[in-house]
Amino acid sequence: MDKLPLTSQDVLAEKIDLMRAEFPEVFVEGKIDFERLKMALGEFVDNSRERFGLTWSGKGEAIRNIQTPSQGTLLPVPEQSVHFETSENLILEGDNLEILKILQKSYHGKIKMIYIDPPYNTGNEFIYKDNYHVSLNDYLRYSGQVDGAGFKLSTTVDTDGRYHSKWLNMMYPRLFLSRNLLTDDGIIFISIDEIEVAKLRLICDEIFGEENHIADLVWQNKKGGGNDAKYVAVEHEYIVMYAKNELALHHLFEPYKPEYLQRYKEQDTQGKFYWDTFKRKSGKQYYPITCPDKTVLQFDEYGNPISWLRSEERFKSDVEQGEIKFVRVSNKWSVHFKQRLPQGKKPRSIFFQESIITDKGTTSAGSGQLLQLFADNVFPNPKPVDLIKHLIGFSTQAEDYILDFFAGSGTTGQAVLEMNRETGSKRKFVMVQIPEPIPNPDFPTLTELMKERMRRVLSLHQAVEGIGFRVFKLSSSNFKLWNPAVADKERLEVQLRLFVNNVVEGRTALDLVYEVVLKSGLPLDVQVAAVHIGEAVVYVVDQGLLMVCLQSAVTPGLIQWIVEQRPLQLVCLDRAFMGRDSFKSSVKVELESQGIEFRTI
Numbered sequence: 169m170d171k172l173p174l175t176s177q178d179v180l181a182e183k184i185d186l187m188r189a190e191f192p193e194v195f196v197e198g199k200i201d202f203e204r205l206k207m208a209l210g211e212f213v214d215n216s217r218e219r220f221g222l223t224w225s226g227k228g229e230a231i232r233n234i235q236t237p238s239q240g241t242l243l244p245v246p247e248q249s250v251h252f253e254t255s256e257n258l259i260l261e262g263d264n265l266e267i268l269k270i271l272q273k274s275y276h277g278k279i280k281m282i283y284i285d286p287p288y289n290t291g292n293e294f295i296y297k298d299n300y301h302v303s304l305n306d307y308l309r310y311s312g313q314v315d316g317a318g319f320k321l322s323t324t325v326d327t328d329g330r331y332h333s334k335w336l337n338m339m340y341p342r343l344f345l346s347r348n349l350l351t352d353d354g355i356i357f358i359s360i361d362e363i364e365v366a367k368l369r370l371i372c373d374e375i376f377g378e379e380n381h382i383a384d385l386v387w388q389n390k391k392g393g394g395n396d397a398k399y400v401a402v403e404h405e406y407i408v409m410y411a412k413n414e415l416a417l418h419h420l421f422e423p424y425k426p427e428y429l430q431r432y433k434e435q436d437t438q439g440k441f442y443w444d445t446f447k448r449k450s451g452k453q454y455y456p457i458t459c460p461d462k463t464v465l466q467f468d469e470y471g472n473p474i475s476w477l478r479s480e481e482r483f484k485s486d487v488e489q490g491e492i493k494f495v496r497v498s499n500k501w502s503v504h505f506k507q508r509l510p511q512g513k514k515p516r517s518i519f520f521q522e523s524i525i526t527d528k529g530t531t532s533a534g535s536g537q538l539l540q541l542f543a544d545n546v547f548p549n550p551k552p553v554d555l556i557k558h559l560i561g562f563s564t565q566a567e568d569y570i571l572d573f574f575a576g577s578g579t580t581g582q583a584v585l586e587m588n589r590e591t592g593s594k595r596k597f598v599m600v601q602i603p604e605p606i607p608n609p610d611f612p613t614l615t616e617l618m619k620e621r622m623r624r625v626l627s628l629h630q631a632v633e634g635i636g637f638r639v640f641k642l643s644s645s646n647f648k649l650w651n652p653a654v655a656d657k658e659r660l661e662v663q664l665r666l667f668v669n670n671v672v673e674g675r676t677a678l679d680l681v682y683e684v685v686l687k688s689g690l691p692l693d694v695q696v697a698a699v700h701i702g703e704a705v706v707y708v709v710d711q712g713l714l715m716v717c718l719q720s721a722v723t724p725g726l727i728q729w730i731v732e733q734r735p736l737q738l739v740c741l742d743r744a745f746m747g748r749d750s751f752k753s754s755v756k757v758e759l760e761s762q763g764i765e766f767r768t769i
């Protein structure tokens with residue numbers, strides 16, 4: 169019987185499967201034979217000793233870190249959420265490396281846009297220390313969820329001369345894993361300043377591919393002052409922009425400002441337009457146009473030939489398509505055409521302070537917006553909401569997922585909520601943030617502050633029905649993990665006893681259901697309904713796509729009911745079939761004959 173895997177998606181295995189599909193000849197007894205691979209790749213192998221690329225201390229370990237699956241899960245926290253049942257926005261509390269690993273299956277290829285504002289490596293920021301084989305434990309210790317709280321946070325202070333290396337080791341696996349989550353036409357935006365921009369570009373070229381670099385946007389984040397700078401007052405930072413796959417990227421257009429749209433008052437089946445004059449002051453498209461009363465327009469009042477906007481051929485087809493009208497004012501004819509609303513304006517690479525995009529604001533504008541909500545300086549240097557709204561505006565559409573895995577005070581969440589309110593869209597945010605302690609009596613951690621910010625923004629929006637956010641917290645799995653390394657007989661017996669009930673104490677049914685949701689590859693914003701069948705409860709996920717039954721004993725009647733509902737998958741507890749092997753086999757046969765995938769946990 170198939171068991172539901174408890175660890176996160178094996179990222180390496182997926183790539184090896186791709187290799188196996190394309191190069192079956194290089195696999196020998198399940199492993200890749202490098203010599204054969206070299207032969208298979210022919211001219212494409214670079215054998216030279218000097219190669220282009222960025223390397224640093226710990227890069228190998230950073231790559232191995234990607235390959236170590238997470239054994240964690242995300243526990244729902246409905247009491248800290250707003251409209252938990254209906255909301256599609258997510259706040260995920262915990263270390264983003266673990267969480268990105270956990271999301272690999274459920275959010276693979278689903279995120280349209282990622283915006284991140286990681287630590288800039290200024291030397292005194294909080295950077296969570298990754299230790300790849302014990303990272304979840306470290307995190308749990310740090311966040312006080314297991315004994316031994318008070319785990320020391322590492323900063324990037326340059327005491328051991330590995331200043332850039334530490335930062336790159338932190339960024340590399342996170343960027344790598346985040347790429348898997350992007351849709352094929354997805355985009356990532358990364359805020360960064362002078363300190364790390366050059367190294368960031370190099371690792372992004374490696375992870376996303378040089379050909380997918382779209383632009384380094386320049387944002388004027390400061391204005392005025394600056395005379396205390398050593399040499400040059402730097403007033404800008406960057407937003408590095410990569411596509412998942414440049415070939416699949418759609419055109420990017422900034423939404424029009426309402427003032428601009430005002431001219432386009434008319435509308436037909438093809439969209440908005442206004443009537444504009446067909447006669448041009450310059451140009452060389454001369455030809456006679458015959459008006460409805462046979463008047464011919466060819467020369468102006470000075471006898472000069474009239475030039476028209478389009479060629480004679482195009483004019484004729486425009487007439488046929490109803491794109492042209494003749495207007496007679498005080499006995500004089502003029503020709504008008506439908507000036508159609510262009511698709512949009514291409515985004516510009518420089519976000520100037522004083523240009524049309526002044527409203528992107530500066531860093532101090534970001535602080536001002538938070539101050540408005542909290543009447544206190546609760547977080548240093550948040551990004552301005554308008555800056556993120558601008559990026560969201562030209563890179564996403566109506567129902568897209570937007571991810572920020574260095575979410576800080578939650579500016580991205582506010583930008584998404586405001587954008588939805590202003591445009592009627594249903595964009596969804598996923599924000600990941602570690603519960604970094606902050607010196608604030610009301611909000612001991614940054615995640616508490618972020619949740620409160622979202623509540624306040626929502627209450628400003630007069631709580632549109634059902635809109636809110638779901639909070640989840642990173643934790644160890646709800647299920648005790650079988651440790652295959654246990655060799656001696658005595659300990660093996662202890663394990664066997666433990667696994668009679670493999671559910672960790674103190675976990676709720678909802679905790680278990682969401683772990684099954686994640687590990688079955690469904691997103692965390694799915695609908696979950698508890699359905700009572702006699703004494704038993706069945707959790708119906710995503711309108712019946714998946715059913716989760718947590719009864720410690722399953723009856724034939726219950727199985728019959730489930731079969732009648734025709735889910736695609738059913739997950740039950742292992743112990744529900746304890747000592748009933750033949751019943752288990754018959755259930756499996758029955759379900760599979762009905763096309764229902766059956767797994768236990």
Ligand SMILES: C[S@@+](CC[C@H](N)C(=O)[O-])C[C@H]1O[C@@H](n2cnc3c(N)ncnc32)[C@H](O)[C@@H]1O
Pocket residue numbers: 262263264265285286287288294295296547549550551552573574575576577578579580600601602604614
């Ligand atoms: C520059 S701030 C982001 C500010 C945000 N853009 C805003 O407007 O409020 C970067 C954030 O990343 C968080 N962070 C650092 N390492 C993290 C990790 N491993 N997992 C999750 N969050 C992390 C820090 O706590 C910090 O709040």
